[in-house]
Amino acid sequence: xxxxxxxxxxxxxxxxxxxxxxxxxxxxxxxxxxxxxxxxxxxxxxxxxxxxxxxxxxxxxxxxxxxxxxxxxxxxxxxxxxxxxxxxxxxxxxxxxxxxxxxxxxxxxxxxxxxxxxxxxxxxxxxxxxxxxxxxxxxxxxxxxxxxxxxxxxxxxxxxxxxxxxxxxxxxxxxxxxxxxxxxxxxxxxxxxxxxxxxxxxxxxxxxxxxxxxxxxxxxxxxxxxxxxxxxxxxxxxxxxxxxxxxxxxxxxxxxxxxxxxxxxxxxxxxxxxxxxxxxxxxxxxxxxxxxxxxxxxxxxxxxxxxxxxxxxxxxxxxxxxxxxxxxxxxxxxxxxxxxxxxxxxxxxxxxxxxxxxxxxxxxxxxxxxxxxxxxxxxxxxxxxxxxxxxxxxxxxxxxxxxxxxxxxxxxxxxxxxxxxxxxxxxxxxxxxxxxxxxxxxxxxxxxxxxxxxxxxxxxxxxxxxxxxxxxxxxxxxxxxxxxxxxxxxxxxxxxxxxxxxxxxxxxxxxxxxxxxxxxxxxxxxxxxxxxxxxxxxxxxxxxxxxxxxxxxxxxxxxxxxxxxxxxxxxxxxxxxxxxxxxxxxxxxxxxxxxxxxxxxxxx
Amino acid sequence: xxxxxxxxxxxxxxxxxxxxxxxxxxxxxxxxxxxxxxxxxxxxxxxxxxxxxxxxxxxxxxxxxxxxxxxxxxxxxxxxxxxxxxxxxxxxxxxxxxxxxxxxxxxxxxxxxxxxxxxxxxxxxxxxxxxxxxxxxxxxxxxxxxxxxxxxxxxxxxxxxxxxxxxxxxxxxxxxxxxxxxxxxxxxxxxxxxxxxxxxxxxxxxxxxxxxxxxxxxxxxxxxxxxxxxxxxxxxxxxxxxxxxxxxxxxxxxxxxxxxxxxxxxxxxxxxxxxxxxxxxxxxxxxxxxxxxxxxxxxxxxxxxxxxxxxxxxxxxxxxxxxxxxxxxxxxxxxxxxxxxxxxxxxxxxxxxxxxxxxxxxxxxxxxxxxxxxxxxxxxxxxxxx
Numbered sequence: 001x002x003x004x005x006x007x008x009x010x011x012x013x014x015x016x017x018x019x020x021x022x023x024x025x026x027x028x029x030x031x032x033x034x035x036x037x038x039x040x041x042x043x044x045x046x047x048x049x050x051x052x053x054x055x056x057x058x059x060x061x062x063x064x065x066x067x068x069x070x071x072x073x074x075x076x077x078x079x080x081x082x083x084x085x086x087x088x089x090x091x092x093x094x095x096x097x098x099x100x101x102x103x104x105x106x107x108x109x110x111x112x113x114x115x116x117x118x119x120x121x122x123x124x125x126x127x128x129x130x131x132x133x134x135x136x137x138x139x140x141x142x143x144x145x146x147x148x149x150x151x152x153x154x155x156x157x158x159x160x161x162x163x164x165x166x167x168x169x170x171x172x173x174x175x176x177x178x179x180x181x182x183x184x185x186x187x188x189x190x191x192x193x194x195x196x197x198x199x200x201x202x203x204x205x206x207x208x209x210x211x212x213x214x215x216x217x218x219x220x221x222x223x224x225x226x227x228x229x230x231x232x233x234x235x236x237x238x239x240x241x242x243x244x245x246x247x248x249x250x251x252x253x254x255x256x257x258x259x260x261x262x263x264x265x266x267x268x269x270x271x272x273x274x275x276x277x278x279x280x281x282x283x284x285x286x287x288x289x290x291x292x293x294x295x296x297x298x299x300x301x302x303x304x305x306x307x308x309x310x311x312x313x314x315x316x317x318x319x320x321x322x323x324x325x326x327x328x329x330x331x332x333x334x335x336x337x338x339x340x341x342x343x344x345x346x347x348x349x350x351x352x353x354x355x356x357x358x359x360x361x362x363x364x365x366x367x368x369x370x371x372x373x374x375x376x377x378x379x380x381x382x383x384x385x386x387x388x389x390x391x392x393x394x395x396x397x398x399x400x401x402x403x404x405x406x407x408x409x410x411x412x413x414x415x416x417x418x419x420x421x422x423x424x425x426x427x428x429x430x431x432x433x434x435x436x437x438x439x440x441x442x443x444x445x446x447x448x449x450x451x452x453x454x455x456x457x458x459x460x461x462x463x464x465x466x467x468x469x470x471x472x473x474x475x476x477x478x479x480x481x482x483x484x485x486x487x488x489x490x491x492x493x494x495x496x497x498x499x500x501x502x503x504x505x506x507x508x509x510x511x512x513x514x515x516x517x518x519x520x521x522x523x524x525x526x527x528x529x530x531x532x533x534x535x536x537x538x539x540x541x542x543x544x545x546x547x548x549x550x551x552x553x554x555x556x557x558x559x560x561x562x563x564x565x566x567x568x569x570x571x572x573x574x575x576x577x578x579x580x581x582x583x584x585x586x587x588x589x590x591x592x593x594x595x596x597x598x599x600x601x602x603x604x
Numbered sequence: 605x606x607x608x609x610x611x612x613x614x615x616x617x618x619x620x621x622x623x624x625x626x627x628x629x630x631x632x633x634x635x636x637x638x639x640x641x642x643x644x645x646x647x648x649x650x651x652x653x654x655x656x657x658x659x660x661x662x663x664x665x666x667x668x669x670x671x672x673x674x675x676x677x678x679x680x681x682x683x684x685x686x687x688x689x690x691x692x693x694x695x696x697x698x699x700x701x702x703x704x705x706x707x708x709x710x711x712x713x714x715x716x717x718x719x720x721x722x723x724x725x726x727x728x729x730x731x732x733x734x735x736x737x738x739x740x741x742x743x744x745x746x747x748x749x750x751x752x753x754x755x756x757x758x759x760x761x762x763x764x765x766x767x768x769x770x771x772x773x774x775x776x777x778x779x780x781x782x783x784x785x786x787x788x789x790x791x792x793x794x795x796x797x798x799x800x801x802x803x804x805x806x807x808x809x810x811x812x813x814x815x816x817x818x819x820x821x822x823x824x825x826x827x828x829x830x831x832x833x834x835x836x837x838x839x840x841x842x843x844x845x846x847x848x849x850x851x852x853x854x855x856x857x858x859x860x861x862x863x864x865x866x867x868x869x870x871x872x873x874x875x876x877x878x879x880x881x882x883x884x885x886x887x888x889x890x891x892x893x894x895x896x897x898x899x900x901x902x903x904x905x906x907x908x909x910x911x912x913x914x915x916x917x918x919x920x921x922x923x924x925x926x927x928x929x930x931x932x933x934x935x936x937x938x939x940x941x942x943x944x945x946x947x948x949x950x951x952x953x954x955x956x957x958x959x960x961x962x963x964x965x966x967x968x969x970x971x972x973x974x975x976x977x978x979x980x981x982x983x984x985x986x987x988x989x990x
Contacts (some may be wrong), residue, residue, distance in 0.1 A: 046856025
C-alpha cells in the first residue's frame, strides 16, 4: 500500500473522530447545562417541592357523561357513592389493617384475599380501593375512627345511576370492570383499580366520549403522609353527554306492550334512520351491575335461556318469514319478471320435483295477483315468484335493502343476519344450491336470517321510497344530514303497488293484520310474518299438527310504517314463540304507533 | 489472503504474532483501567444509597461481585487474546448472535411483556447484549476488508446497513427500543468514522428527519405515549409522566451540593421508581447535587477521551473502528440515560454505564472495554503521545 494512501486514511479518520467527538462533547455540554438549569437555577423551586415535604398526586375522577333521550330526559345519571381507600405504603401491614377494618365494614375473607393480591400488583403509594358502595352506617363508623387508620381515606365518588331501572337497558348498556380486551381496545386510557368501563349498549360504544379525562390533585404531604396543602389542581374534564334518538314515551310504551313476551321492538324514523325505540325482552336492571351481584344472581342472569343480557334488536337473528315477501316482490317488480296484473293460482301447495311446498292456508287462496298475495300472505304465489327469479336475484335485492349485513348502528357486536347465496352454500356445506331452497327462501324460511333492526330498516326503506339510512341511536342535530348506506331506485309505480298491498294487509277485510289498525283513522302499511322454529308434522291431508311445547311455537313478526302518504314511523316487532304475526306482534306495533301519533299528532 | 500482502490493511504489524507477557502488561492502558475503577467505585456509593434504605442491600453486594467479574472479563478479553483473533472470528460471532436473536424471537421467555431472554440452563441470556459487541466487530471487519480511499457511497454501505438493520428489527420487535437506538447510534458512528461520504450522510440525515412521521406510526402505543409525555409530562402525571416529573423533582431539589449521602427524600421515600437501575442518576443528583452529577459526567468524558486516544493510535482500521464502536456503546448509553433522567429524551430502558445495577449490561460494557485495551495493547505507537 502506498504511504500517501495510508496517510490519507489516517488524516480522514482523524477528522471524522473529531466530528464524532465533537458531537459527543456537545451532548455532554447539553446534559451539563440541563443539570445546571435544574439544580442551580431552579434548585430552590424544586427544593420547596421536595425538601421536607413530598408531593402526592391524587387522581380526580371525571364524571362520566350523562345520557338523555331525544327530549332531554335523563336516562342515565351519576349519583354519589362512598368508598374507603387505603394507601398501602402508609398503612403498615395490610392484613392487620383489614382485620381491624372488618369490625366496621363488611369484608369477607375472599375480598381480603383479592385486595392483598391487588396490593401486590400496584404501586404502594397509589390508593387501593378497599370497598365501594358503603352503607351509611359503615361510612359513619369509619369516619369517627379515621385517625386510628393511617393511610385510610373515605372518598365520595360519583357512580352510574339508571333512574328508570330496566327501561331501555339494552340500548344504554351497563358498566363493569375492564377486561384485558377492554384494556387493549382503549389503550389510550389508563385504568385504575376499581375503574369501570362500558360493557354493552351505548355505554360501551361511546366509551371514549362518555369517559372524559381524569384530573389530578397535587398535594403536599409531610413525612408521615398527612396532607399539608393543595399545591395544584388539574381539573378533570367530564365526559360528554349523549343525546339519544330514543323517545322515552315510545320506549316505555313498547316495553310495556311486550309485557312478559320474549322478543324485540324497533321503531325508527324512516326519513333519518333515527331509532325512536329499541326494546329487547326480557330485560335486566343495569343498576345491579353497579351494586354488584351475588354469585347466584349473576349465574341466574347470565345463564337464563331467554338471554336477557343480549340485545335481540341487533344481535337476535331470526328467519324473517313472510315479511321477506316484501323483498321478493320488489325483486320481481324491479327485474320485470313479475307483471302486477298477473294472476297465480294457489291450490294450497306447489308441487315441485315430487315435493309438496305448502301454503299456510290449507285450501289455498285460489287465484291471486301481487296485491292479493301480499294481503293474504299467499305462500304459493311467492314460491312461484321466487322460482322465476332465482336465488341470485333475491339475494341481490335483499342486500340492496340492507339485509344480510350489519346496519352500522351505534352498538357493538352487531350480528349481520344471513342472506344465503350459492357461494355461501358452497362454502358452508360444500354443496350446490337446490331449486327447492330458492322456494322456501321466497317466503323467508330456510337459511334466511335477519335482525329486528334490519327489518325495521327494511320497512323504513320501503316507506321513504328506497333510501337505506344507517340506524342512528344519537339524535340528529338540526341541519345534520343522516348517514345514507345505500339507495334503491324503486319506480314510483312499483312503490305504489307495494303501498297498496301493504295497506291492504292492515286495512282489507282479508288482510292478516287487522289488529294493527291505528286509532284516529290513520292508515298504516304492514306485513305479518310467522317464522317456523321447528318443522311441523303434518297429517296426510296436509293438516298441521302443532306441538304443544311452547318453545317449538313459531315466532311472530310484524313490520309496518305509517302514515301511508308521508311515513313518519317504521316499526318491526318480533315475539318469540308468539304464534302468528297478526295476532301476537301486530298489536305491539299498533300500541307504539298509537302512542306516537297521540303524542306528535297525525299530520306532520 | 495474507493481510500484509493484500494491501487492505492500513498499518501492518509485519507478522508479529506474539507479544511477550511482560510486554503485554507494560503496554496495558492502566490509565483506562484506573478511570473505569474510579467510575465503578463512584457507582457503588450511589447504588448503596439507592438500595440501602430498604432491605435490598444484597443487590449492592451482588453488584460488587458483578463488577469484579466484569473487571476480570475485561482483563481476559484484552490480555489473553492474540492479535487478530477478534477480526478472524467477527463474522462468525455476528452470525451466531443474529441466529440467537432469531431463536429468542421464537422461543425466548417473556418478562414484563417483552421477549428478550433465552433460558440457558440456570441463567437467562439476553441475546441483544451479545449483539452489541458482535455488531461492532462485524462492522469493523467489513470496513477493514473493504477499505477505500476517499468516501464511501451508497453502494459501499448496503451490506453494513443490512448488518445494522437486521438485529435492530429483531430487537424492536421484542420490544426493546433502548437497545435498538443504541445499535443504531453505535453502527452509525462506525460508519461515519469509516468514511461515509458527506453527501450520503447529509442525505441520510434529511431522509431520516422526513421519515419521522412514518416511524412514529410504527411505534407501540406506550412508546408514543412516552414521547408525548416527554414534552408535557403533566398530561399524564400518574402514568407515563410519573417518572419524568419525580425524576426532575429529585434532580432539581438536589441543588448545588446535594442533600447528602442517603439523605435524598425523593429517592429514599420510594417516590422514584426503578431508582437503582435506569433512574439511578437522579439519586446521585439529588444526594450529591450538581457537583456530584458533574463529577460523574467529567469521569465519563475522561474515559471517552482516553478511548479516543486509543482509536487514534490503532494499528489498522479494524482496531480503530472497534475502538470507536466500543467507545460509542458506552457514550451513547451515558447520553441517552442521563438525557432521559433529566427529561430531555424519552424514557427508554437504557442503563447508566457502570453505575446502574445489572449484571448483563456490566458484562457487555466490560467486554467492550476489554476490546479497547486489546487494541491499545497491540498498537505499535503505544506510548507515543498525540
